[in-house]
Amino acid sequence: MSDRMLEEPWTLSPSVALRPEPFGALAYHFGNRKLTFLKRPELVEVVRLLEQHPRLSGALEAAGIPPDQHEAYAAALRALAETDMIRPRHQEAV
Amino acid sequence: MTIAPERPITPQARPAGGSLVEQFEFGLDAPICLTWELTYACNLECAHCLSSSGRRDPRELSTEQCKAVIDELQRMQIFYVNIGGGEPTIRPDFWELVEYAVDHQVGVKFSTNGFRITPERAEFLASTDYVDVQISLDGATAEVNDRVRGAGSYDTALKALANLRDAGFSDAKISVVCTRENIGQLDDFKAIADEYGATLRLTRLRPSGRGADVWDELHPTPAQQRELYDWLMAHGDNVLTGDSFFHLAAYGESLPGLNLCGAGRVVCLIDPVGDVYACPFAIHDQFLAGNLLGEGGFQEVWQSSDLFTELRSPQTGGACTKCQFFDACRGGCMAAKFFTGLPLDGPDPECVQGYGETALAGDRLVPPASKDHSRSQASRNAPVLLNLGATRRRPVSACNEDPLAGGDLS
Ligand code: SF4
Ligand code: SF4
Numbered sequence: 315m316s317d318r319m320l321e322e323p324w325t326l327s328p329s330v331a332l333r334p335e336p337f338g339a340l341a342y343h344f345g346n347r348k349l350t351f352l353k354r355p356e357l358v359e360v361v362r363l364l365e366q367h368p369r370l371s372g373a374l375e376a377a378g379i380p381p382d383q384h385e386a387y388a389a390a391l392r393a394l395a396e397t398d399m400i401r402p403r404h405q406e407a408v
Numbered sequence: 409m410t411i412a413p414e415r416p417i418t419p420q421a422r423p424a425g426g427s428l429v430e431q432f433e434f435g436l437d438a439p440i441c442l443t444w445e446l447t448y449a450c451n452l453e454c455a456h457c458l459s460s461s462g463r464r465d466p467r468e469l470s471t472e473q474c475k476a477v478i479d480e481l482q483r484m485q486i487f488y489v490n491i492g493g494g495e496p497t498i499r500p501d502f503w504e505l506v507e508y509a510v511d512h513q514v515g516v517k518f519s520t521n522g523f524r525i526t527p528e529r530a531e532f533l534a535s536t537d538y539v540d541v542q543i544s545l546d547g548a549t550a551e552v553n554d555r556v557r558g559a560g561s562y563d564t565a566l567k568a569l570a571n572l573r574d575a576g577f578s579d580a581k582i583s584v585v586c587t588r589e590n591i592g593q594l595d596d597f598k599a600i601a602d603e604y605g606a607t608l609r610l611t612r613l614r615p616s617g618r619g620a621d622v623w624d625e626l627h628p629t630p631a632q633q634r635e636l637y638d639w640l641m642a643h644g645d646n647v648l649t650g651d652s653f654f655h656l657a658a659y660g661e662s663l664p665g666l667n668l669c670g671a672g673r674v675v676c677l678i679d680p681v682g683d684v685y686a687c688p689f690a691i692h693d694q695f696l697a698g699n700l701l702g703e704g705g706f707q708e709v710w711q712s713s714d715l716f717t718e719l720r721s722p723q724t725g726g727a728c729t730k731c732q733f734f735d736a737c738r739g740g741c742m743a744a745k746f747f748t749g750l751p752l753d754g755p756d757p758e759c760v761q762g763y764g765e766t767a768l769a770g771d772r773l774v775p776p777a778s779k780d781h782s783r784s785q786a787s788r789n790a791p792v793l794l795n796l797g798a799t800r801r802r803p804v805s806a807c808n809e810d811p812l813a814g815g816d817l818s
Contacts, residue, residue: 333485
């Protein structure tokens, strides 16, 4: 069964800044002051591409993530959504 | 002179992937825990002050220079800074600098003894996002607190907490340095924090600054370290520690946090005159990487100073690397070892396996303080312990390198 998240539109939260680091990036949320480390450059790329794609799977493809890893990436992104690093795009106006 | 513990001869390349700790050992493009002490001036003279504060340094950075530093922090995407001192609110431009920082996407947490947190200031603080306040309290009773921090300081701190709570400021931090005299009060500290809607933050006493004078008397006993560890295991979720106690990880389970010495890797200190040190607990010439007034500014010191480059590699040698707990404990705190005269690649003076005690009992040369902004005369409200510490050290001049100088001859 494929993850529903893959079909949804997502975006980097507007309160989050990404700072490039040798291992990937550091994401800082100015609202809840949470600091998160994105440990793979590929994940950073996906997060950056989110808003340009109508579906998460599109961003994953654009970042060159092989299809058999999409589920794993969805799980990692879900964890980022828990602290509002990324959010579903329909919430943008909130 | 080489200060870092033994490192590989050919510099190792940063591994791809791996754990965050492995990545952090190689340093980051910008610190994630930056402390900036705005002034060495202080209305108090705590016996264990890590920065030996008291008198203002006349070379203190001007308002304009401080703003230029903030601009640079913004460019480097350093999202928040811990401001301290001395007592930072003593600077007449303190609130101006806090506002400037916040307006430039640099969030602020500042540490204070509370004496300037009036009801009006508390209102202002409650009205701004991105400013966090940390009140220092080293005893859950006036008796225990004031012995280290000076007469009246307990009441001042609680008044500040009350002002913050009454103004609707949520989640102030209460910062406690854990000592032999207050480890038995952990539950009481927690109760105070709950009463004021604050979060408790426990940190480790390190023999830094004037802390070197009182460390022997004040650092927790081995039994108290165990007590602290057990308490943190039971209550740790709601208590901050600033990653202070990773040497306790050798009791068994790791405490939450990074569990590595971040000095010069992810941590550093900017002092009031713009000197950049590897860590707030390492204000000593040995750990001075440079000054941010130099041409390349803070960024160059952080990214390319010799000292920081040297600190950014994994430790490979030394007695600790053979210890079964090395992965969790990493040999403990570099500053604690340095200021107690222990080898930097050996065990922490408070090594929970007991190796620290053995090392402390052996031959060692405690380095003389290289920076001191203490007042020459203690004030009327000075803490009892300050005078004890000062008496012990007074006969020794600051530049006396004789190994017996200042030693406890009793
Ligand atoms: S020197 Fe000690 S206090 Fe400083 S970063 Fe290292 S472990 Fe922490
Ligand atoms: S010997 Fe070193 S690594 Fe082992 S517990 Fe002691 S300080 Fe930690």
